Amino acid sequence: MIVGVPAEIKDNENRIAMVPGGVAQLVAAGHTVLIEKGGGLGSGFTDADFLEKGAEIVATPGEIFERAAMIVKVKEPLPAEYGMIRPGQLVFTYFHFAASLELTKAMVDSGATCVAYETIEDRKGGLPLLTPMSEVAGRMATQVGAYYLQKPMGGRGVLLGGVPGVPASDVVIIGGGVVGTQAAWMAAGLGARVIMLDIDLDRLRRLDEFMPANVTTLHSNPDSIFGACKRADLLIGAVLIEGAKAPVLVPRSYLKEMKDGAVIVDVAVDQGGCVETCRPTTHSDPTYFVDGVLHYCVANMPGAVPRTSTYALTNATIPYAVRLANHGVTGDIVADEGFALGVNVIDGKVTYAAVAEAFGMDYVPLERVLGSG
Numbered sequence: 001m002i003v004g005v006p007a008e009i010k011d012n013e014n015r016i017a018m019v020p021g022g023v024a025q026l027v028a029a030g031h032t033v034l035i036e037k038g039g040g041l042g043s044g045f046t047d048a049d050f051l052e053k054g055a056e057i058v059a060t061p062g063e064i065f066e067r068a069a070m071i072v073k074v075k076e077p078l079p080a081e082y083g084m085i086r087p088g089q090l091v092f093t094y095f096h097f098a099a100s101l102e103l104t105k106a107m108v109d110s111g112a113t114c115v116a117y118e119t120i121e122d123r124k125g126g127l128p129l130l131t132p133m134s135e136v137a138g139r140m141a142t143q144v145g146a147y148y149l150q151k152p153m154g155g156r157g158v159l160l161g162g163v164p165g166v167p168a169s170d171v172v173i174i175g176g177g178v179v180g181t182q183a184a185w186m187a188a189g190l191g192a193r194v195i196m197l198d199i200d201l202d203r204l205r206r207l208d209e210f211m212p213a214n215v216t217t218l219h220s221n222p223d224s225i226f227g228a229c230k231r232a233d234l235l236i237g238a239v240l241i242e243g244a245k246a247p248v249l250v251p252r253s254y255l256k257e258m259k260d261g262a263v264i265v266d267v268a269v270d271q272g273g274c275v276e277t278c279r280p281t282t283h284s285d286p287t288y289f290v291d292g293v294l295h296y297c298v299a300n301m302p303g304a305v306p307r308t309s310t311y312a313l314t315n316a317t318i319p320y321a322v323r324l325a326n327h328g329v330t331g332d333i334v335a336d337e338g339f340a341l342g343v344n345v346i347d348g349k350v351t352y353a354a355v356a357e358a359f360g361m362d363y364v365p366l367e368r369v370l371g372s373g
Helices: 020-028 047-052 061-067 101-110 131-148 178-189 201-210 222-231 267-271 306-327 331-335 353-359
Strands: 002-005 032-036 056-058 070-072 090-093 113-116 170-174 193-198 215-219 234-237 263-266 287-290 293-296 343-346
Touching: 002 061, 020 032, 020 047, 020 306, 032 047, 032 061, 047 056, 056 061, 070 306, 090 306, 101 343, 101 353, 131 178, 131 234, 131 263, 131 267, 131 293, 131 306, 170 178, 170 222, 178 193, 178 234, 193 201, 193 222, 201 215, 215 222, 234 267, 263 267, 306 331
Parallel strands: 002 032, 002 070, 032 056, 070 090, 090 113, 170 193, 170 234, 193 215, 234 263, 263 293
Antiparallel strands: 113 343, 287 293
């Protein structure tokens, strides 16, 4: 199979979907790998690094999309790329379809097979291709929040951990999954007073067992969220419903009760955001204010630390990319129920229930599309 890796074109997206070692694995399996010229520079990889492992360097994205049977990316296709995607082509990337009707329609209309990193499950029901970027985003959420709490950045002018004789800041994290846990570790390590909210009592019990003493857990409900928001210097949205649009847990009315200059970092923006006033921003223009509260809602946060993120992501994705290149979306993939969950769109049909539900579209099980069920 010819596998194409175009350069990412999202604002300040410096990751690349393939490291040189991944090229070597695909070439060893008998595949041809096309890398767009200069595509790895943001992550510290030169064209020579890829050539050494057997890749072919291609000058334009158009040639990559034209020649490749499978496209491997980091972020979802953007409008400039829609027209280059053709029927039957396999596209393997983060899609987050439930956050964008435009993207979903474009991929349905393309006739391509769209395999989403974020909905593939492992044997334990985990999300192996989402987890590494959730770890990065969670840790970044605390770093970014601490930065924007500085007065010159528009924040309240408070130090996250305080100093002797001056109280630490209050950090509220909605969601106790991977993002929330990583954010809490960072905030607690800096000395902040941390409140974590989640609806899963078993998860809260586990968090209580290993989190440091300056982390308090609360059951998530409208009253507890409202009370926590009033206390928050930094509010981190870390909610995930797999493959579906994030629920709005912080309505705009809550913002009116928050501290002037408080900061919101909504990591759930990829799935629509859990804060009503959230809208996607970019690294070039990352923040805005609503009701005196600073919002940071960058939809590709890990793109700011591409060296770390590219390695973390490709460590997880390359084994799946090799399987897709070896077999395509056929029996081997369908037989692996967790891998099959990654197929969100194929042959003009939506095969992931949460995406279909988000937009009132018809859901067609993958087995029916492939004629195996």
